[in-house]
Amino acid sequence: MEERNVMINYLINEYFSGDLDQASDLTGYTKIQLHDWMTGVKHPQKQTVEFIMHKLFVPEFKVIVEYAEFEPKGDVRPQLRNLFKGYEDRMGIYAFYDAFANLIYVGKATRLLDECYSAIRRDVPVKFPTGVKKSPEKRHEVVRYISAYDVGDSQWVDYPKHVESLILRISKPILNKQIGYLEKAFPFENES
Structure with missing residues (x-):
């Protein structure tokens, strides 16, 4: 053979x-x-x-939802559960957009629903001009659209982390505190 x-x-x-x-x-x-x-x-x-x-x-990336409307005054978790139906416990990348569909935050998740819910309820770390009377305090107040992607996983590579890092380096969303970094690929040390 x-x-x-x-x-x-x-x-x-x-x-x-x-x-x-x-x-x-x-x-x-x-x-x-x-x-x-x-x-x-x-x-x-x-x-x-x-x-x-x-x-x-090499995993295939799948669109879970793209530019899905998000109601900032509605209950957050049920909206997210509805958007991520069938993918709630999957690894993935999610993105938040403002009313003009500008990317404002990117995150990776090992459990999409829980980690997206946590991220969208965090404080808005942006300083607004002093003339702004009622600045938003939480991210869910400024998010109008959400996208989410199943980027697969592998026993060797953390694909969600690498995809998130690349997106952060390229787009630098305003609500992300850190931009991503790209790691070099090295063979496992225990291999000869």
Whole structure:
């Protein structure tokens, strides 16, 4: 059997427990193609093996909600629960926008609903001019739109952290106190 057949066999057995239905759903290849590659009946191309590895190790970003209207005077948690339905406990990135749809805050979450709720109820750390009589005190008073994204996860990389850092470095939202930083990728120390 060719090395690439061995690699396909390993990937499907290791990451899908040999379940060709699951492997087919993720990769888009038919069960017959996958079976033929695993058994050595046919030989996969190098790009095929790389594509399957890419599908396994690089998560796909999914839009949960984009520019969803937020009512600042309404109950916060029920609104967020409705927006994030099905993704409340997922990792992700969320963004708050003002009435002009300007990005004002970006955050990452390991549990989207809880951490977004916490962030939107924090104080507004911006100093307003002295002439402003009633400046908003909490973030939920200035937020009019919310976006949220499932950016996937991996056992090796904290994708939400890296995506958040990149967005912060590019956009510098007014309510974020820190801009992100990008880490260099280093191999694990225990590997030789």
